[in-house]
Amino acid sequence: MANTYLDVPFKAKDEAKALGARWDPDARKWYVPDGRDLAPFDAWLSAGKMAAAAVSANTKDIVPVTQMALQDVVVARKGVPLSQLLGGVAQAVAHVFKSGVWTIVEVVEARTKNGHIYLELSERTLDGVVLATARGSIWANTASKILPEFERTTGASIAPGMKLLVRAKPAFKTLYGFSLEIDAIDPEYTLGDLEARKREIRTRLTQEGIYGSNKKLPFPWDFNVVLVIAPQGAAGLGDFQAEAMRLERFGICHFVYAHSRFQGEGAAHEIRLSLGEALGRWSEADGQPDAVVIIRGGGAVTDLAWLNDYELAKTLCTLNIPVLTGIGHERDSTVLDEVANTRFDTPSKVIAGIEQTIRKRVDEAQTDLEFLVGHVRHHLHVTKGQLEKSVSGIQAGALRQVATAKETTSSLINELRLDATNTVHDAKRGTHALLTEVRHDAHQLLSEARREVPTLFAEIRAEAGNVVGTARTVTTARMESVRDRAVVDIRRSRESIQLGLREVTTFARRVTADARTASVALFREVAGQGPEKTLARGFVIARDRQGKPVTSVSGAPSGTDLEIEFRDGRVATRVK
Structure with a gap:
C-alpha cells in the first residue's frame, strides 16, 4: 500500500504531526505512513481513494489513467465538497506520478520570486498552434x-x-490546481535545438542559392557613410560610437544610426523593419551607404538565438550592400554572422576594422601625393631647364640676327660710301682732263689765230668762250647727275637697312611672344598639378610646427603637434 495524503490546514499541522503524520516536501502535503491506523486522521482524509495507472519504473512511459472510482465514500447528503473532490484528484496524481518524467517544453514566461522559478510552459506545432499549456515551478x-x-x-x-528537456513531476493542489515540479534540466537538448534551427535556416538559404550572396560583394574600398543597426543604449553601441564620433568630428566618415530590439519575440522582424526604413530614407542623389553594420553587446547564447531568423538572414543575403556584424560573442556565432560579408567578434573590432581601412586609404593617398609632388617637381625642373634653354637660344638667335643685320648694314653703307667716293673722283678726273684738253685746244687755236689771222682773234675768243660755257654746262650737269645718283643710292640703302631692321625686330618680337606664351601655358600646367586640387578631392596635408610636410608615421611620434590642412582651412591637433 502507498502513503495516504491528508488535507491538513496550516493551523492544524502541529496536531497532525503529533498524531504521526509526516510532511512530503515534493508533494507539499502531509501524509499517513503506510501501515498506520487512519482513524485518528478522519478529519483530514479525502473523500475517497482513486485507482490509477502506474508509471513504468524502467521505461518511464506514462500509462494513461483508464478508470477513476470513488471508494468508501459515505455521504449523508447529496454531493461532496469541492475540496474533498480535488483532494482525491491530488491523491490520485500523487499515486500515479511518484517520480519525475522527462518531457519537452517551451518556455512562454519565466519569473523569479524568493529564489523560486515560476514558469508558463507550452507545446506548439511548427505553425505556432498551441497543443498544450501548463504551469511549472x-x-x-x-x-x-x-x-x-x-x-x-x-x-x-x-x-x-x-x-x-526537463524532468518534471506532475502535482495537483486543491488551491492552485495542476502544475509541473521540475527537478532536472538537460542542457544538451537546448544547445541541440539552437543548432538545429541554425542548420534549417542554412539549408533553406542554400537551396534558394542566396546563402553566400553578401559574402561575394567586395569589402568596401573606403568608408564615407555607414548605416548602423543596434539596440538603443547597448554597451556595445557605446564602445562603437566612442571611436565613430572621432571619425565624424574630423569629417572622415558619417554614421547613421537605426535602433531595434535584438532579443525577445518579434526582435528579428523589428530589425528588418528598422533596416528597411533606414535604407528607404536614402535618396537616389545620396546613393547608398558604403556598408550596413549590425552590432550589439555581448550576451548569452539563447539571447543570440533570437537573431537566428530565416527572414532576417534572407534579407541580409539579398542586400546589395556589404554587411558587417559585431554581435559581441567570440565563442558562438549566429546565422547573421555566417551570411554577412564580414564578421567581427565585437562592436569595437567593427569600428577598428573601418578605421583601419580608412587609414589604409589615407596612407595610399599620402604615398600617391608624395609621388605626384615628386613627379611635378621633376617635371617642373625639366621644364624650367628646357625653358631656360629655349630663352637662351632665342636670345642668342636674336643677338646673332641683330649682329648679322648690323654687319650687313655696315657693309652696305661702306660700299655705298666707296661707290659714291669713286664716282666723285671719276667725275673730277674726267672734268680735269676735259679742262686740260680745252685749254690745250684753245691755246693751239689762239696761237694759230695769232699767227694766221689776227683778225680772227675775236672769233676765236668767241668760240673759246662758247666752248668754255659748254664745258661748264656739261660739267655742272654731270656733277648734278653724279650727286642725284649718290642721293638715290644712299636713300635706297637707308630704306633697305630700315626694312631689314624692321623684319629682324618683328621676327625677334614674334619669337619672344611665342616663347612667353609657351612659358605661361607650361607654368599654368605645372601650377594646375599643385596640392590645391589634391586637397579638393578630400585629401589632407599634415605639417609640423615648422610647416614642413609630415609624410610618414615615424615623423609624427606621440605628443607631436601637427597642423592638418584641408581644402577649406587648417586644424591643429596632437598625436596620441
Missing part, C-alpha cells in the same frame, strides 16, 4: 543545484522562447 533548493550547471553549459538563463 523550480523550487529554490532545486534551482540552486540545477541552474548553475545549465547556465554554465549553455551560457544562458532560462528565458521565454527557449525549448527545454
